[in-house]
Structures are given as C-alpha cells and as structure tokens.
Amino acid sequence: MHWLVEPGLWSNAAVRTGVGVGAVVAIVSAMVGLFTVIRGQSFAGHALADVALSGGAGSNALGFSPLAGFVVGALVGAGAMEAVGVERVRQRDVATGVVLGAATGLSALFLYLITLNSSSTGSTQLILFGSLFSVSAPTFLVVLALSVLVCLALAVIGRPLLFASLSSDAAAARGVSVTRLALCYTLLMAVTVGLSAIVIGAVLSTALLIGPPAAALRLGRRMSMTLVVAATFGVAAVLVGVVVSYDSYYWWPSHRALPVSFCVVALVVAEFVVASLVRRLTTRKSSA
C-alpha cells in the first residue's frame, strides 16, 4: 500500500472530514444532477453556484453568517431565473445569463469590500475554487442535515418530475402542474448547488452536479441503475482525487501539492470522456 497511498493519509483529521463531506455532496449532487442533465439545465446549475457564492460573499462583507447568505443568494437567484421567463429554451438561456451577470457584478463589489475591511488574502481563490481540506467538522453536520432534506424532497417530487422532464405536454395533460414542479426543482437545485459551492467551491460543485450523471446517462437507460452508477462515479472521483492530491505533495521537489479540486474535476471529466467514447463505440457496433 505504501507505494499507492503516502503515509499518514487517514490519520489526518482534515482529510477525513474532507472525504466525508465530499462523498455526501457527491451523492446528493449525482441525484439532483441527473434531473439537471435530463432537463438540459446545466447552465442554470452552474450559474446558481456562482449566484450562491455572491450571496455568501455579500453576507461575509456585511458581517452575517455566510451560510444564511448562500441560502438567500441561491433561492433569490433561482426565483429570479424562473421569474424572468422559462417558456422556451432560448429564453431560459438568456434569463440565466442575465441573473448570472448581475450576480457576478455584485460579487465584484462584495469581494472588493472584503479586501478593504480585512487583511486576509486568498479569499477570492478559496471562494471560486474551494478546498475539501478546509471544511470544518461543524460544517460537515450542516451539510449532512441539508443533504438528507434535499434527498427527501427529491423522493417526493422525483416521479412526477421525471415525467414532466421527459414529456412536458403529456405530464400537463395528466394534471401535473409543470411550472410549479419546475420552480420546486430549481429551488432544490439552488440549495444543493449553493451548499456544495460554499463548501467545496463553485467549480467542483458544477463538476459533481453534471459530470457523473452525464457519464451514467451515456452508459445506461434504466433510471434506478443510472442513479446508482452516477453516485458511484461521483464518490469514486472524490476518493481517488483526495488520495492523488495528498500524494502529489511528494511528487515535486518544491512540495507544491496539486489542489484537491483540480484532481477531482480531472477525474470527473475523464469519467465523462470515457463514458462518451464507450457509448459511441457501442452504438456504432449495434448499428453496423
């Protein structure tokens, strides 16, 4: 094992918390993200992470709890996106873009105010890229509690939501309230994405939301199977990414470790690329 995992990995408290949080977030993101990919809402999923961070930075600048800031930011952002207009795909694209643009403007202001009021450095990079290794133990409990709530809510709306996502007209004809479901789902996605963004960074949050479900959807058709595969992909990327990042400290004489966010994202993208290639090879074989 020594050649594979450098000594002291599991006795490190930061690593253990990081792996725990990463695994929980990976599982919840895989479940929520499956619907994001099916509904074609990747842009909104990514934008909400940035919007939530804007809220987090705002509450930081004004002296409130960042957690409250991110919840308010994400929910307001999701509400605004739905309010601007969602009837057509192209309109939704613009609505997401306008909300995202406004939120980044506010981020610029808040980050400027933070640097005025404190001497701390690295806040911009930490907010954008995050680090699994900087998660504190109390945060872990909050993440766990909110994740359970999101899963419960998803279990309740999952079936009608899937129906509405696959064929909105048929669902509406059967009496499903499609617009209300869409709003519920966007709010749910906002909480998930905002939560993971503030804990592990906006980049990693989007990667875990879109990558594993997209890879799983390329490999299988059955919904329950896809859920399991997506969650497994997500957790595997987090685990291997943590180990690689920890080991990379010993790779260079300068002892500059690769950031854990980079390792996890690279693995997620690799999973997606491999799954796409497998899909392409198998479809070509079956059509030939």
Added chain:
Amino acid sequence: MFSSFMTNAWIVGTVVALLAGATGFFVVMRGSSFAAHAIPNGAFAGAAGATLVGVTPLAGLVTFAVVAGIGIGASRGRRSDVATAMALVMMLALGAAFLSLSAAYEPQVDALLFGEILGVGTSSITPVVILSLGCALALAVMYRPLLFSAAAPDLAAARGLNPTVLEMGFMLTLAIGSALTVPVVGALLTFSLTVGPPAAARLLVRRPFQALVLSMVLAVGTLWVSVAASYQTNLPVGFFVGVLSAVVYVVARVATLLHRSRA
C-alpha cells in the same frame, strides 16, 4: 474624469463594448450564453498557465479561448450544454492547479477575474483594436448565415449551410473577442456585457439589423456609465457593468410588458 491616465480606459473600453454588443447579439439569437460564459473563464485559466510557463498572458488567453471554442463548437447539437459545462470546469480546475503551482500574487488573479480597466496600458490599445476589427469583419461576413441558421436551423441545413462549420466559426470569433476583453473588464464581466444589453435590444426592436445596432449602443452606454461611476465612487468597475447590464434588460422587459398590455 477625462485626464490623461483615463484616456486609455475610455478608448479600450469603447472598443471592447462595441465588440461585446455585436457578438452578444448573435449569442442571444443563437442561445449560446453558456458558451459565452465558459470561454472567457477558460481564457482566464490560460493566462494563469502562461504566467506559470513564463510567456505573455495574451498567448495563454488566446490559446485557451480558442481550444474551448473548438471543443464547444464541435459538440454542437443535442446535449451541448453538458459538454460546455465539462469544458468549463476542466479549464477552471487547470487554472486552479496553475495558480497553486506558480503561487501567483492574488491581486493579479482578481484583476483577471474582475478586470482592471483603469490600469489599461497604451501598448495594449493597438492589438485590441486590430483584433476587434478582425472579429467585426468575421461577424459581418457570417451575418446572414448566422441569423438564418439561428432562426430556422433545418431550413438553413437544407439550403446547404453546414451547421458545424458555422458554429465553429462563430465560436472562434467569440473566443478571440473574449480573449481580448478578459484583461480589460475581467473574465466574469465580459459575459455580463455580452448578454444583458443584446437581450434588451432584442426585446425592444424586431428587425435584426436595428437590434444589432441598438445592442452595440446599449453596450457602449453601459460601459461608459460604469467607468464614470467607478471613477466617481472608487467602487470596482465590474460591479457597475454587471448590475447595469441586468438593469438595462429588466427595464426593456418591463417596457415591452407595458406596451403589450396597452396594445
């Protein structure tokens, strides 16, 4: 406000805003906001990589923006939003790795993300103007096919327009335009200027060419007001660009709603 050290900011800002207004019009027409967001952010990672290797940031910016544009353009079709998301996170993660390996000074990173328009040097004016003219020319050449394939993709394909080639050409133009804009207004706000004013123009005017002109006017107006406000208040210019772009859109939206309810 118009003293000598501000001259560069006004010139470069105006050029960049005109280009963003023009490209943004097609971005809104074709529904490629996500790509317009992903490419500048990827370009930012390229600048970080260039700093690590020791070449000029503009080389890294252009390389990464072009690679991202090709990647996204090639995946055009169904599920292109997933491929865009994957390209975006991969490039940003690379940027994070470059930054932590090179230990760049944080204010430089902030400048790349949020822009430093008041620190534009005289030497950057010529390349920005030349490359902007190139992008404008490319857009003028592709004007009709781009609009045609956005309005009626099937019909355009039937008339012999290759959608992949067209998309690739547009993405490359977008990429080079973004690479220019990033050092001036920042990766995050290049995007605000590309979506807000053009979306507003599209709501207010029906005919495409008039909408394109209005979009450029609104973008330049937004940037001018932002630079002036930033100069007066000392707050970051990105804040004003981001918020004003959204305000322009919301005003246009309310105006059309009122107009429609009266009619």
